[in-house]
Amino acid sequence: MTQPILRLRGISKQFAAVQALDSVDFEVWPGEVVALVGDNGAGKSTLVKVMSGVGPPDEGVIEFNGVECAIHKPHDATRLGIATVFQDLALCENLDVAANLFLGQESVSWRLAKALAWLDEVEMEGRTRRLLQALSVKIPELTTLVESLSGGQRQAVAITRALLGGPQVVLLDEPTAALGVEQTALVLDLVDQLREQGLGVVLISHNLADIFEVADRAVVLRLGKNGGNFSLDTATSQDVVSAITGGTGALRRRPVRSREKVHDDA
Amino acid sequence: MTHSSTQAAGGPPTISAPDSAGERPSTRSRRQEAASWGRSRRGRLGPLPVVVGLVIIWTIFQFKNDRFLSAQNLTDLALQIASTGTIAVGLFMVLVVGEIDLSVGIVSGLAGAILGVLAVNNGVNATLAIVAVVLITLLIGVLHGLIVVRVGVPSFVVTLAGLIGWQGLELYVLGNGGSINFPPSVITDLTSTFLGTPAAVTLGAVLCIGYAATLQVASSRRARAGLRRSSPLSNALRVLLLAALLALAIFELERDRGVPLALLIFIFIVVLVDIVMRKTQFGRHVLAVGGNREAARRAGIPVDRIRVEVLAFSAMMAGVGGVLSASRLLSVSASAGTGDTLLNAIAAVVIGGTSLFGGRGSAYSALLGMLLIGSISNGMDLLSLDSSVKLMITGIVLLLAVSVDALSRARR
Numbered sequence: 048m049t050q051p052i053l054r055l056r057g058i059s060k061q062f063a064a065v066q067a068l069d070s071v072d073f074e075v076w077p078g079e080v081v082a083l084v085g086d087n088g089a090g091k092s093t094l095v096k097v098m099s100g101v102g103p104p105d106e107g108v109i110e111f112n113g114v115e116c117a118i119h120k121p122h123d124a125t126r127l128g129i130a131t132v133f134q135d136l137a138l139c140e141n142l143d144v145a146a147n148l149f150l151g152q153e154s155v156s157w158r159l160a161k162a163l164a165w166l167d168e169v170e171m172e173g174r175t176r177r178l179l180q181a182l183s184v185k186i187p188e189l190t191t192l193v194e195s196l197s198g199g200q201r202q203a204v205a206i207t208r209a210l211l212g213g214p215q216v217v218l219l220d221e222p223t224a225a226l227g228v229e230q231t232a233l234v235l236d237l238v239d240q241l242r243e244q245g246l247g248v249v250l251i252s253h254n255l256a257d258i259f260e261v262a263d264r265a266v267v268l269r270l271g272k273n274g275g276n277f278s279l280d281t282a283t284s285q286d287v288v289s290a291i292t293g294g295t296g297a298l299r300r301r302p303v304r305s306r307e308k309v310h311d312d313a
Numbered sequence: 314m315t316h317s318s319t320q321a322a323g324g325p326p327t328i329s330a331p332d333s334a335g336e337r338p339s340t341r342s343r344r345q346e347a348a349s350w351g352r353s354r355r356g357r358l359g360p361l362p363v364v365v366g367l368v369i370i371w372t373i374f375q376f377k378n379d380r381f382l383s384a385q386n387l388t389d390l391a392l393q394i395a396s397t398g399t400i401a402v403g404l405f406m407v408l409v410v411g412e413i414d415l416s417v418g419i420v421s422g423l424a425g426a427i428l429g430v431l432a433v434n435n436g437v438n439a440t441l442a443i444v445a446v447v448l449i450t451l452l453i454g455v456l457h458g459l460i461v462v463r464v465g466v467p468s469f470v471v472t473l474a475g476l477i478g479w480q481g482l483e484l485y486v487l488g489n490g491g492s493i494n495f496p497p498s499v500i501t502d503l504t505s506t507f508l509g510t511p512a513a514v515t516l517g518a519v520l521c522i523g524y525a526a527t528l529q530v531a532s533s534r535r536a537r538a539g540l541r542r543s544s545p546l547s548n549a550l551r552v553l554l555l556a557a558l559l560a561l562a563i564f565e566l567e568r569d570r571g572v573p574l575a576l577l578i579f580i581f582i583v584v585l586v587d588i589v590m591r592k593t594q595f596g597r598h599v600l601a602v603g604g605n606r607e608a609a610r611r612a613g614i615p616v617d618r619i620r621v622e623v624l625a626f627s628a629m630m631a632g633v634g635g636v637l638s639a640s641r642l643l644s645v646s647a648s649a650g651t652g653d654t655l656l657n658a659i660a661a662v663v664i665g666g667t668s669l670f671g672g673r674g675s676a677y678s679a680l681l682g683m684l685l686i687g688s689i690s691n692g693m694d695l696l697s698l699d700s701s702v703k704l705m706i707t708g709i710v711l712l713l714a715v716s717v718d719a720l721s722r723a724r725r
Binding site for chain 1: 540541592594604612614619
């Protein structure tokens with residue numbers, strides 16, 4: 048691959064008096080997992096909204112596969128091939144896995160009027176099973192209601208749904224927040240799968256451990272500006288943390304208590 | 314069904330590797346059990362509590378008065394529940410989409426009043442009058458829906474205003490006379506027509522064969538696609554259960570006047586709505602809007618249009634229920650549709666297991682719940698209980714039914 052799938056240059060966005068993004072550059076290559084990190088209010092969400100079409104930028108150029116394009120609304124992003132999984136997942140807990148995957152784009156076998164169409168459940172269940180198998184997502188029964196799935200399984204369903212439209216870039220907003228250790232592993236495995244399929248993955252996360260486990264590169268935002276770009280093969284978590292906090296000195300506000308200290312207390 | 318058997322049905326064997334989460338097998342199978350238990354779309358226990366409640370209530374009433382389960386009384390019961398039950402089906406869909414319609418009782422009364430004015434006072438052809446009434450109530454529902462989605466007034470308030478306003482219109486339409494009697498016509502035929510044994514048996518047989526054929530076709534399609542399917546044995550049992558229920562009902566009803574047409578209309582609507590909800594794109598969208606409105610909107614489902622359509626359907630079902638009620642009582646008065654019509658319809662759907670918070674329920678909840686409410690009312694009438702006692706007992710039953718459902722959900 049000779050060019051990034053998605054390249055953003057000089058993206059700026061202002062909310063009233065706040066400069067949320069100030070001339071930010073960002074790119075994602077095929078088969079690459081890019082972590083987008085930064086402190087609260089650094090502009091991560093704003094940048095994701097720019098890419099997903101929820102909040103278009105004031106200034107800046109967006110290139111998709113080298114072609115300059117505009118993303119004004121979510122539909123534009125979807126059509127280009129940018130899928131977003133927001134933190135709330137937007138799943139219907141009262142419906143089963145297959146129904147959620149095909150929500151709003153159900154397969155139908157015949158149509159009488161607009162929505163008075165016969166659902167092709169066999170087709171949808173079959174496709175759901177093949178999709179989940181291709182991603183090695185394990186859900187015991189496709190007719191399980193989403194409400195009885197674990198957090199990680201729900202995340203997997205939401206990500207799988209994002210893949211239905213055949214995107215080239217997938218944006219994942221805090222996919223491991225509020226997940227336990229096992230569930231997090233399940234989601235990170237899935238992110239690996241996406242990379243192996245040649246997709247570009249943008250991972251927004253607060254969890255440095257997750258980022259070092261799965262991401263190839265970390266882009267740091269600080270106060271709405273580019274704060275660093277690290278290849279995670281070489282960088283240490285100290286490097287990334289200092290870029291996030293913006294200083295080499297003020298790395299930690301709390302001194303680390305050593306194990307010996309704990310024992311002394313006991 | 315276990316995970317591995319699903320794989321064996323058609324998938325490559327490589328995927329049956331241990332769960333990446335590394336759970337012990339016992340934990341996994343327990344979770345799968347929980348998941349398949351959770352498959353029931355009618356709440357944790359499905360229709361079981363209502364059926365058990367029905368058996369208990371029928372036993373008690375039969376013990377107290379042996380006329381309760383007589384063919385004549387069961388036929389009366391069927392006629393009694395048909396109109397409010399039809400209203401309850403419309404309400405069911407409104408509850409599933411996460412709205413409420415408080416005007417259904419009054420709209421059913423208004424429908425009866427308009428029917429009387431058209432067919433009796435103005436001599437309009439009875440069939441035409443019925444069609445007109447159903448269309449008018451449909452428009453009333455569309456009006457409710459448009460106010461809800463365009464102006465943004467909650468359906469609770471819009472239909473509460475309707476509850477008051479449409480009652481005013483009902484009184485206005487009836488004028489000072491206050492009451493209209495229906496001479497024999499298509500309208501009164503609706504509840505005074507009964508199917509004889511040959512027709513009823515033929516209909517029952519057609520239903521059973523049709524059901525068996527549908528199950529068979531679905532099973533073989535799923536088998537061809539390598540998906541999990543219900544076993545031939547469970548299919549056969551389901552058809553046998555249906556056949557047994559129908560045979561029992563037909564046998565019992567034929568000992569009196571026959572199978573009431575009104576009951577058939579009610580059950581036909583229930584079955585139709587159930588199929589629409591489970592098998593069509595529209596039904597799927599209604600469930601989605603009721604389950605997570607924001608998710609449905611983001612998935613491109615026309616949320617507002619569906620809310621309007623569902624409120625329109627409920628008002629229309631109130632119209633049909635009003636016609637059936639006028640037909641059975643042979644008259645319509647200023648009190649038609651007032652009183653406990655609305656509350657009985659809501660109670661029926663909720664007792665049947667439909668959630669008041671949207672997204673969950675089955676059309677059969679209207680049938681089963683209405684059967685329960687109707688049985689209590691009918692049985693207490695047979696025992697000539699005072700209406701004070703009737704109201705208290707009905708309240709307790711409603712509370713019990715919903716408590717059983719709430720507890721079974723909380724146990725999960």
